[in-house]
Amino acid sequence: QVQLVESGGGLVQAGGSLRLSCAASGRTFSNYIMGWFRQAPGKEREFVATVSRNGGTTDYADSVKGRFTVSRDNAKNTVYLQMNSLKPEDTAVYYCSASRRPFFTVRVLGQYDYWGQGTQVTVSS
Numbered sequence: 001q002v003q004l005v006e007s008g009g010g011l012v013q014a015g016g017s018l019r020l021s022c023a024a025s026g027r028t029f030s031n032y033i034m035g036w037f038r039q040a041p042g043k044e045r046e047f048v049a050t051v052s053r054n055g056g057t058t059d060y061a062d063s064v065k066g067r068f069t070v071s072r073d074n075a076k077n078t079v080y081l082q083m084n085s086l087k088p089e090d091t092a093v094y095y096c097s098a099s100r101r102p103f104f105t106v107r108v109l110g111q112y113d114y115w116g117q118g119t120q121v122t123v124s125s
Helices: none
Strands: 002-007 008-012 018-026 033-039 046-051 058-060 066-074 078-083 092-099 120-124
Touching: 018 033, 018 066, 018 092, 018 120, 033 066, 033 078, 046 066, 046 078, 058 066
Parallel strands: 008 120
Antiparallel strands: 002 018, 018 078, 033 046, 033 092, 046 058, 066 078, 092 120
């Protein structure tokens, strides 16, 4: 079992920045691919970003590429999502997730095994 706890969400104006953190506990953090997803009201949960076990490979949704950066610190059992140039359409609950799949990165929601409780990000126009 892996327990994931997100933090860092909040209210920010369009064009602003936020950094989300996700602290993991339980099993060995570096054994897991980590991902970030988001879910806006009335919409399905969607992929945002993912990072490989050693942090060397990342992948992003087209909607956030060039604005968001995912990283991890295996010594601190933490994954981060730096969000810059935020837009109102980035408003959502953001979820951290962990995958045991034998790949470098994972974009598919169903291939993640553990989820955090989510943190709200609201971007005002």
